[in-house]
Amino acid sequence: MSVRELSFAQAIQEALAQAMEVDPRVFLMGEDIGVYGGAFQVTGDLVHRFGEDRVMDTPISELGGAGVAVGAAIAGSRPVYEFQFSDFSTLAMEQIVNQAAKMRYMLGGKVSVPIVFRMPCGSGTGAAAQHSQSLEAWFGHVPGLKVVEPSTPEDAKGLILAAIDDPDPVLVFEHKLLYKIKGNVPEIMYRTPIGKAVVRRNGKDATVVASAIMVHKALEAAEALAKEGIDIEVIDLRSIRPIDGATIIESVKKTTRLACIYEGVKTLGIGAEISAMIAESEAFDYLDAPIMRLGGAETPIPYSPILEKVAVPQVDGITDALRNLVKGGF
Amino acid sequence: MSVRELSFAQAIQEALAQAMEVDPRVFLMGEDIGVYGGAFQVTGDLVHRFGEDRVMDTPISELGGAGVAVGAAIAGSRPVYEFQFSDFSTLAMEQIVNQAAKMRYMLGGKVSVPIVFRMPCGSGTGAAAQHSQSLEAWFGHVPGLKVVEPSTPEDAKGLILAAIDDPDPVLVFEHKLLYKIKGNVPEIMYRTPIGKAVVRRNGKDATVVASAIMVHKALEAAEALAKEGIDIEVIDLRSIRPIDGATIIESVKKTTRLACIYEGVKTLGIGAEISAMIAESEAFDYLDAPIMRLGGAETPIPYSPILEKVAVPQVDGITDALRNLVKGGF
Amino acid sequence: MPASPKTTSSIKGPNARPFYAKHNAEQLKEALRRMWLIRRFEEMAEDSYVRGLTHGTMHLSIGQEATAIGVCMDLTDKDYITSTHRGHGHCIGKGAEVRYMFAEFFGKEEGYCRGRGGSMHIADPATGNLGANGIVGGGLPLATGAALAIKQRKTKDVAVCFFGDGANNEGAFHESLNIAGVWKLPVIYVCENNQYGMSVSTARSTAVKDVATRAAGYDMPGVVVDGNSIADVNEAMMAAMERARKGQGPTLIECKTYRTKGHSRSDRNRYRSKDEIEDWKQRDPIPAFEYDLQAHGVMTAAEAKAIRAGVEKEIEEAFAFAQAGTNPTPDSLLRDIYTAGSAA
Amino acid sequence: MPASPKTTSSIKGPNARPFYAKHNAEQLKEALRRMWLIRRFEEMAEDSYVRGLTHGTMHLSIGQEATAIGVCMDLTDKDYITSTHRGHGHCIGKGAEVRYMFAEFFGKEEGYCRGRGGSMHIADPATGNLGANGIVGGGLPLATGAALAIKQRKTKDVAVCFFGDGANNEGAFHESLNIAGVWKLPVIYVCENNQYGMSVSTARSTAVKDVATRAAGYDMPGVVVDGNSIADVNEAMMAAMERARKGQGPTLIECKTYRTKGHSRSDRNRYRSKDEIEDWKQRDPIPAFEYDLQAHGVMTAAEAKAIRAGVEKEIEEAFAFAQAGTNPTPDSLLRDIYTAGSAA
Numbered sequence A, B: 001m002s003v004r005e006l007s008f009a010q011a012i013q014e015a016l017a018q019a020m021e022v023d024p025r026v027f028l029m030g031e032d033i034g035v036y037g038g039a040f041q042v043t044g045d046l047v048h049r050f051g052e053d054r055v056m057d058t059p060i061s062e063l064g065g066a067g068v069a070v071g072a073a074i075a076g077s078r079p080v081y082e083f084q085f086s087d088f089s090t091l092a093m094e095q096i097v098n099q100a101a102k103m104r105y106m107l108g109g110k111v112s113v114p115i116v117f118r119m120p121c122g123s124g125t126g127a128a129a130q131h132s133q134s135l136e137a138w139f140g141h142v143p144g145l146k147v148v149e150p151s152t153p154e155d156a157k158g159l160i161l162a163a164i165d166d167p168d169p170v171l172v173f174e175h176k177l178l179y180k181i182k183g184n185v186p187e188i189m190y191r192t193p194i195g196k197a198v199v200r201r202n203g204k205d206a207t208v209v210a211s212a213i214m215v216h217k218a219l220e221a222a223e224a225l226a227k228e229g230i231d232i233e234v235i236d237l238r239s240i241r242p243i244d245g246a247t248i249i250e251s252v253k254k255t256t257r258l259a260c261i262y263e264g265v266k267t268l269g270i271g272a273e274i275s276a277m278i279a280e281s282e283a284f285d286y287l288d289a290p291i292m293r294l295g296g297a298e299t300p301i302p303y304s305p306i307l308e309k310v311a312v313p314q315v316d317g318i319t320d321a322l323r324n325l326v327k328g329g330f
Numbered sequence C, D: 001m002p003a004s005p006k007t008t009s010s011i012k013g014p015n016a017r018p019f020y021a022k023h024n025a026e027q028l029k030e031a032l033r034r035m036w037l038i039r040r041f042e043e044m045a046e047d048s049y050v051r052g053l054t055h056g057t058m059h060l061s062i063g064q065e066a067t068a069i070g071v072c073m074d075l076t077d078k079d080y081i082t083s084t085h086r087g088h089g090h091c092i093g094k095g096a097e098v099r100y101m102f103a104e105f106f107g108k109e110e111g112y113c114r115g116r117g118g119s120m121h122i123a124d125p126a127t128g129n130l131g132a133n134g135i136v137g138g139g140l141p142l143a144t145g146a147a148l149a150i151k152q153r154k155t156k157d158v159a160v161c162f163f164g165d166g167a168n169n170e171g172a173f174h175e176s177l178n179i180a181g182v183w184k185l186p187v188i189y190v191c192e193n194n195q196y197g198m199s200v201s202t203a204r205s206t207a208v209k210d211v212a213t214r215a216a217g218y219d220m221p222g223v224v225v226d227g228n229s230i231a232d233v234n235e236a237m238m239a240a241m242e243r244a245r246k247g248q249g250p251t252l253i254e255c256k257t258y259r260t261k262g263h264s265r266s267d268r269n270r271y272r273s274k275d276e277i278e279d280w281k282q283r284d285p286i287p288a289f290e291y292d293l294q295a296h297g298v299m300t301a302a303e304a305k306a307i308r309a310g311v312e313k314e315i316e317e318a319f320a321f322a323q324a325g326t327n328p329t330p331d332s333l334l335r336d337i338y339t340a341g342s343a344a
């Protein structure tokens, strides 16, 4: 099996191309995904390969565009809709949440809605408050949706392919700072299972549950702490709805300490759910310390690079926090 | 000080009338709030008293209507915008979340956005999946917003008045099944502080944090358990952003057990935040049992009355769960 | 269907208007029958609601039946429709059976949505009916998307989108019609302009007198028809379907009509006058069509009576069927949220 | 401002077009100066971006200056504008000082938004500028709401809403214009049609050729003007302002123009030809206006030179001011989310 280095963006592009290659029902919709190649160059040259009928530039109309994609999905097509920035999904919540998520249920199981929404998210690009949000928690709160958030090129490809295969609506959150990272990606069409977390680093002193870019920061912090003799287990959440409780519970039972690290706003962010899930599970009795959450600050993302940096967890802060967690200095 | 019995809906109406009486900048916008009196008769006859210029029927245009209200607020008016059902706020998330919530911050504090959004919410009316959601957790996740959820007519009036006074955007969630409940309401203009929970029932065996209609169900369950010698403390959350952590922590330290009861979908609902907040607080060390959450089932709200009932916590289930929590039967 | 032997030359002749020229007697009588079926279904539904047999809310389209049937009568099961909160007529027009509709109202497993949807979500994908919608304007992008799927699979089907005058002020209207206009999609937007969005008249909600005026902003024809005349409605549909099937793109048809009942049960009709309601009751589309069919000799008085009797019987049986239906069990709460076997 | 002594009769005479008849030489020269100020500000901003002094993204309006100034030059600080992601021109047009704009780009406390907003949110409420917006179409409801507030307080001010051709396909456009049309609000919608929404031409995004066509759907006048002619733009504004101030309601003005730079830094201009860009560069609105002013004797060549030199100096000083500005301290992260003293 051939494996190459690809960037996260290239890996997604390959997944899209392979899916379109094997299934004529699959097509792409979004703003500037054609000749422009997408704001983050994810669709790149696909329009030249598949034509304008399958790589469709839409007007700037998120509610209409997303809704048209939902309608096409119900009627038998397989759309992948790109929000240029996931912030703009605020304009399409109606179609995502009231229609796509609930249609199957409301109709007694008589339709399915095989749609993928691609959601570039996150801060760090200096694009300020309306272009830097991490809203995955909202969608994780909505039955009928599935929500994933890859951290590596390999998972990016595998989760996009799984999402396209899936008969239900799936949102794929893609942290913008990850688009350029590189990693090994198999050439074949493979699926990364939706709903399964993965242990990225084994450790015995504490469990960190992180997602997307925070996985990388957590691993960096873990390496730093390893030099101090502190051994951190890092779980890459990957799937936000459904959440893989079993993997986390098992890990916490072993390490007896838990930290949740996420970029979204701390209050009511994904770490709240993970913490609560553990606090009500059998793992509760194993806990030797309060459950720690490191989330985004309670603020819109500022433009100033100085402030933007302190608005979300960074490696140094994570390292200090984990040290405290293990050393018990609460 | 004169006190009368008013319904929850009447209490809100009185608050709106008093605010309009004393401040000519205050006005109401929404669909069918004029001669129709509002879908739930909250605005009632106010249009006859204050005229069509201050009780404004809008076209069916939630994004535009809410956004126009936000613009008017920035430009010096004091709008109260009613969503006919809070589910329709999915159409206006852009203006609420990207504009109203962030405008002050993005502009370096140079404007304020004194707007109130009224959000009729909740299930129990047979209106099915698109008219029964409890979406307060979404807004609780957004810095720049304030979110309250009264459970009594007295608080409904006081929180509406506090929200109108507030210089920042406030969302008031009004559970539809509460509109007809009656309670004592003072005649004067008083404010219920935003950000303060209240202990509705003192108890020593476990703390229940509930909001809106769940406060009533929790109190009922507590009375039933009192007969069994189990003594439950019931906290009415009232404010979802900011959350009154201090009141909850103090209570948990005393009772050593915590249950969160809410109608919104359990995963990533408000109970997740309360649980996580306690699990990372100094109260963690006092806990004698896992933190329990009873939230809405992981489903769109079904139409069938049989299913609709089991989709959200009911008194019997709450009673059983609390008994288990206290008796330690995990 | 066989050509009717009773067809008179005044209708089928060279001067006959297209509605009569293109449909045979069976088709015309079936159209009338369905109009009655809608009427009696809704009356019965209202009755059962008043008697507490149904819960939730319900929006009646009494007075608007000519639009529903005029639009749907020539559609096949492969043509899609999206419907609205006021959708019983569309549903019956598209071929649904009233027994399963009643069953849905009663929240039974036999219902079209297995009792999960109720009146506001009633749907029948098997006949191309993608469903009523609780969100005003919610169906506009969906129908547009269904039209895109049709275009992608290169068939000659069409998608029809019902929406109200109130919905025409939603952003979804604008975005959908623009996309359909740019992409030349085979979709027909049918505005049922019953003069009010809940309590707000079009004069108070809509900056132009005719919704159809807005079609010019989307490079599509916009036509206004008497929505209480099944012939007028249907002829506009014929033109729109031809246009769509030829790949020429969308059409907006505005049907001026009226709901003689309140918006929903909570309506006290404070926003309109008794006289106005009475006026429109005089323009009831069903007796008018019944009269025309007899005047033109398509149908005898006896046949008309038989149609009504047949409808009566169908309604009664359907009602009984629904009442005897199966209640969902609590343990089925979480079924059909996700597709069985998929990750969830 | 004093009437200019140099005004020639051909401009001020009875046959002079309104733009020249209604403005004196000082006003006209100030308009030119601001156009140069926009141009040089943006060139400098781009330069500092390329040099890595600014981060984030930036959208230049080079080529569109006549629209910004033609619209804003007669507004007072009590008139509101809402701007767009491509908003530097609007901001300067409304009276902002470039030193605080540069400071904002550099993320300094002295910036208009204290460094919290950056280019996409630059605002100056003191001059009635409610801000650029990162959301395409985001300002449409806001301007409409500001117009409602004006109407409520019964003054004669107006609200002006800038938006792009791309934004005209957002639902916010439709809902806002309809509300303004029904309520007869004193708002002026200015569409800067620069032919593209990012990479998508209006032909591919918008079902009609002229955005102004859509005005008919909202019961308001829709006019198309040459957006590169400050006189054309301004005269359309005069009519719209008069209409708004008389309580006759909104107007839609479509200014046909062009951005000669890419959409933003990431743009490789794959969607348009070099020839097209060159063509439009020939129609640069600033030299054209400068020429007119001289041809008509409003201004001498020496004065024109002095204006440019003044702008150059202002830009240099502003840039230096901004570079010497104060960085926010991390502990100020949570300031100004909520109003101080309110519950938070």
Ligand SMILES: Cc1ncc(C[n+]2csc(CCOP(=O)(O)OP(=O)(O)O)c2C)c(N)n1
Pocket (backbone or CB within 6 Å): B031, B060, B062, B084, B088, B091, C059, C085, C086, C134, C135, C136, C137, C163, C164, C165, C166, C167, C168, C192, C194, C196, C197, C198, C263
């Ligand atoms: C987005 C949204 N806004 C408001 C409502 C509440 N509502 C239900 S029907 C209705 C009136 C709709 O008017 P129209 O589109 O003319 O349809 P009609 O009821 O007249 O058939 C309203 C306001 C809703 N269901 N969805």
Ligand SMILES: Cc1ncc(C[n+]2csc(CCOP(=O)(O)OP(=O)(O)O)c2C)c(N)n1
Pocket (backbone or CB within 6 Å): A031, A060, A062, A084, A088, A091, D059, D085, D086, D134, D135, D136, D137, D163, D164, D165, D166, D167, D168, D192, D194, D196, D197, D198, D263
């Ligand atoms: C709601 C929304 N959708 C998409 C974008 C990304 N985006 C920013 S500017 C732009 C093009 C806007 O085109 P137009 O309105 O014509 O303004 P122009 O850039 O041409 O000045 C796009 C697609 C956005 N910022 N907001």
Ligand SMILES: [Mg+2]
Pocket (backbone or CB within 6 Å): C164, C165, C166, C192, C193, C194, C195, C196, C197, C198
């Ligand atoms: Mg209507």
Ligand SMILES: [Mg+2]
Pocket (backbone or CB within 6 Å): D164, D165, D166, D192, D193, D194, D195, D196, D197, D198
């Ligand atoms: Mg443009």
